Amino acid sequence: MKIASVLENRKIEKRIAITPEIAKKYISIGLEVSLSENYGSHLGIKDEEYSEIGVSILKDEKEIISNSDIITQLSLLDDEKSSLLKEKQTLIGVLNPYDNKDKISKLVKKNINTFSLELLPRITRAQSMDILSSQANLAGYKAVLESFDNFEKAIPMMMTAAGTIPAAKVLVVGAGVAGLQAIATAKRMGAIVFATDVRMASKEQVESLGGKFLTVEGSENLETEGGYAKETSDDFKKKQEELLSETLKKIDIVICTALIPGKKAPVIIKEDMINNMSSGSIIYDLAAIQGGNTAHTKVDEVVDKNGVKIMGDSNILNKLPTSASNLYAKNVFNFVANLYDKENKRININLDDEIIEKTLIK
Numbered sequence: 001m002k003i004a005s006v007l008e009n010r011k012i013e014k015r016i017a018i019t020p021e022i023a024k025k026y027i028s029i030g031l032e033v034s035l036s037e038n039y040g041s042h043l044g045i046k047d048e049e050y051s052e053i054g055v056s057i058l059k060d061e062k063e064i065i066s067n068s069d070i071i072t073q074l075s076l077l078d079d080e081k082s083s084l085l086k087e088k089q090t091l092i093g094v095l096n097p098y099d100n101k102d103k104i105s106k107l108v109k110k111n112i113n114t115f116s117l118e119l120l121p122r123i124t125r126a127q128s129m130d131i132l133s134s135q136a137n138l139a140g141y142k143a144v145l146e147s148f149d150n151f152e153k154a155i156p157m158m159m160t161a162a163g164t165i166p167a168a169k170v171l172v173v174g175a176g177v178a179g180l181q182a183i184a185t186a187k188r189m190g191a192i193v194f195a196t197d198v199r200m201a202s203k204e205q206v207e208s209l210g211g212k213f214l215t216v217e218g219s220e221n222l223e224t225e226g227g228y229a230k231e232t233s234d235d236f237k238k239k240q241e242e243l244l245s246e247t248l249k250k251i252d253i254v255i256c257t258a259l260i261p262g263k264k265a266p267v268i269i270k271e272d273m274i275n276n277m278s279s280g281s282i283i284y285d286l287a288a289i290q291g292g293n294t295a296h297t298k299v300d301e302v303v304d305k306n307g308v309k310i311m312g313d314s315n316i317l318n319k320l321p322t323s324a325s326n327l328y329a330k331n332v333f334n335f336v337a338n339l340y341d342k343e344n345k346r347i348n349i350n351l352d353d354e355i356i357e358k359t360l361i362k
Contacts, residue, residue, distance in 0.1 A: 001345055003336065004034040004068035006061045008075065011312065014321035015328055016040050017072045017093070020049045022329040027054050029342055034064050045320050052299045059084075069347070072332050076100050087111040090339075090347055092332060094118050094131060097361055098262040104361055113349060114361045117335060119262070121358045128334040129355065133177045134327035139183030139286055139316050140257065144170075146316070147284040148189065150302075150309055157189020167192050169250060172211070173268055173293060174257035175202035178286055182255040183211045194247065198236070214247060216240050245273050254283040256293035265290040271305075279307025288312025 003026055005017045016039060018026070023033045031136040034056040037047060047057045058064050065071060065084040073093040082103065085091065087110060095116040097104050107114050117131045127133070137276075148155055157167040157335035170186040172179045174240065175197035185204060186193050186282070193211040195202070203213040216239040248254070248269070259265055272285070285297040289312075296303050296310050303310040338355060341348040351357045 001030070001069040001340070001347075002032045002034060002067060003070040003072065004064045005036070005039065005072050006064055006077075006081065007036045007039060008073065009078070010042060012318075013074050014042060014318045015074050015325045016043065016045075016321075017074055017325075017329055017332055019326055019329045020045060020053060020055075021326070022333045023050055023055050024053050025333050026336070029337060029340065031336075031340070032056070033072075034058055034068060036061055036064060040325075042141050043325065045251045059125070069145050069334065072336070074328070076103060079103070082107065085110065085112050089113070089117065092117065092335065095361070097121040104134060108361055113347065115335070115339075115356075115359045116361055117331070117359060119359045119361075120335075121354050123354060126355050129331050129338070131328055131331045134331055135317055135324060136176065136178040136257075137181045138324050138327070140178035140255070141185050142186040142257065142320055143255050143257075143284045143286050144177070144189070146183050146311065146313075146319075147255065147282045151253055151282050151293035151309065152280060153252070155186075168252040170194070170253045170255065171196070171214075171247060171251045172255045172257065173244075174259070175199070175206050175213075176257060176259075178257040179255070180205055180209060183209045184254075184258065186253075187211065187332065191253070196240070196244070196247075198240075214243060216243055238266070239274075241270065245276065248273050249276050249278075251277065252281050254281070254286055256283065258293050259287050259290060263290075264285050265293055267291075267293060267295055267296040271295040271303075274305050274310070282307045283308065283310045286316065289314050 006313045008168055024298055026033050037057055037059045051057050070090045075093055092115045097116050104114055111122040120126045120130055155168045156163050158265045159166040168191045170191045170193045172195040175195045183193050183195055187210045194214055195206045195211045196214040206213040259266055284293055285292045285294055287293045288297050288299045292312060294310055295307055297312045298313055299314045339347055
């Protein structure tokens with residue numbers, strides 16, 4: 001069987017799905033690997049690094065797609081490349097089925113096995129395949145660095161003969177994987193860190209990293225069985241707004257990470273809250289691509305509101321493409337290894353396996 005990957009649109013996606021290390025692993029379990037010419041050149045990976053371990057490097061992407069059994073990507077193939085897919089081929093990636101419903105429906109009708117990895121269940125056996133966690137971890141780290149880079153004051157407390165510089169105060173909104181990494185990174189760099197989340201289970205995790213957990217009085221745990229945040233009631237939103245509004249008056253940097261899968265990001269930081277923040281403060285919004293957690297977030301723009309800078313990238317992982325690719329490629333390999341029947345050299349779509357059943361788009 002053959003597994004392949006073709007070039008992404010590098011203007012919007014610099015990550016790759018197969019690194020040389022992972023190509024070697026695919027070959028070791030009996031798969032042939034084909035890649036586009038210059039597949040990893042933008043990350044400093046020469047074609048020779050792939051060809052030396054037995055990977056086929058081809059110029060013609062149509063040939064690669066047509067002759068492969070499994071195609072693994074970061075995002076959905078464009079219309080031209082998707083049209084080349086044939087019955088019983090397998091497509092694996094982060095396909096964003098909520099926004100690409102019509103395009104994916106066409107693939108399903110063609111009897112193409114279409115797996116979207118952001119649908120992986122939150123179970124122990126799937127942790128090594130969990131692309132959301134591996135990528136969010138890096139995103140939380142990078143969001144802090146981007147914020148600190150734009151903040152025009154020192155982060156840690158500094159005591160000098162000329163006086164004391166106070167430590168920066170950071171608020172992390174949403175204590176999932178990205179939020180927890182943001183807390184840990186900000187704390188390591190000397191900031192005083194606060195965090196808030198609708199899931200009460202986050203309190204212990206936040207405090208274990210040295211952050212202070214802000215709790216709405218009388219709040220209940222708002223967590224789905226899958227470990228995600230639920231939408232909140234109007235009463236909870238009102239209490240949360242009051243708490244945030246007061247807290248933001250003394251905060252220097254805010255990292256927003258609140259997302260609900262498949263839905264527009266909740267607007268948590270309203271205009272009046274931003275107006276109460278100190279000039280020179282920074283908000284980095286990791287939810288920008290889904291509408292943003294603030295009233296003024298714009299994708300790939302720095303918005304200045306009364307001296308408060310609001311930032312948000314369409315793909316912050318393009319700023320860490322090598323690390324992100326290494327983790328993503330490992331996640332995908334673990335998924336393929338679970339899907340591939342080595343003895344019979346075929347894809348085994350076992351719908352009794354929760355990992356396969358949840359990620360297969362029907």
